[in-house]
Amino acid sequence: MTDCIFCKIISGSIPAEILYENDKALAVLDINPIHYGHALILPKQHCTDFLSLPEESYQSVLQAAKVVTQALVDSLKLEGFNLFSNNGTIAGQSVFHFHLHITPRYRDDDIRFVLNLQKYSDGDLKRYGTMIRKFINPSAL
Ligand code: 5GP
Ligand code: ZN
Numbered sequence: 001m002t003d004c005i006f007c008k009i010i011s012g013s014i015p016a017e018i019l020y021e022n023d024k025a026l027a028v029l030d031i032n033p034i035h036y037g038h039a040l041i042l043p044k045q046h047c048t049d050f051l052s053l054p055e056e057s058y059q060s061v062l063q064a065a066k067v068v069t070q071a072l073v074d075s076l077k078l079e080g081f082n083l084f085s086n087n088g089t090i091a092g093q094s095v096f097h098f099h100l101h102i103t104p105r106y107r108d109d110d111i112r113f114v115l116n117l118q119k120y121s122d123g124d125l126k127r128y129g130t131m132i133r134k135f136i137n138p139s140a141l
Helices: 005-011 055-076 124-133
Strands: 018-021 025-029 039-043 080-084 100-105
Touching: 005 025, 005 039, 018 055, 025 055, 039 055, 055 080, 055 100
Parallel strands: none
Antiparallel strands: 018 025, 025 039, 039 100, 080 100
16 A cells, blocks of 8 residues: 555655564554553554454464563553554544554553443443344355
8 A cells, every 4th residue: 555654664665663573563652652652553554453464463463462562561561551553534534554553551551441331231231242142254254
């Protein structure tokens, strides 16, 4: 994808602070970090979101995420971290090349994912389970 910023990083046409690379994934520092050390794991093959990530990239993307997370924990002496991915504009995705964020967390760092947690009403837990299970289809990936 010629107009994709992450594809440009992967091809080397724009610079990035590279942390790690394997056959199908690249790990770089995010230029606007939540905390210093905030890393991004990018599949080398362009895909817009999690659902379009090719199956042959799963292992390399997760391997890179684990290697880099361990390096963040060890180098920054982290007690915790968040690993997440925004998918779709309404979910906060701004670069439409799938990526995982890995960000350090610190005690009292005042970062909060504000969640208004709900409770299922009578029968709804089972109803949702039944509805979603009808669409579980591993062979469609
Ligand atoms: P999203 O909002 O799609 O979940 O995350 C995109 C991330 O990419 C943001 O955290 C943003 O700071 C980062 N980003 C955007 N442009 C660049 C860039 O040119 N280089 C790097 N290293 N990160 C970028
Ligand atoms: Zn791309």
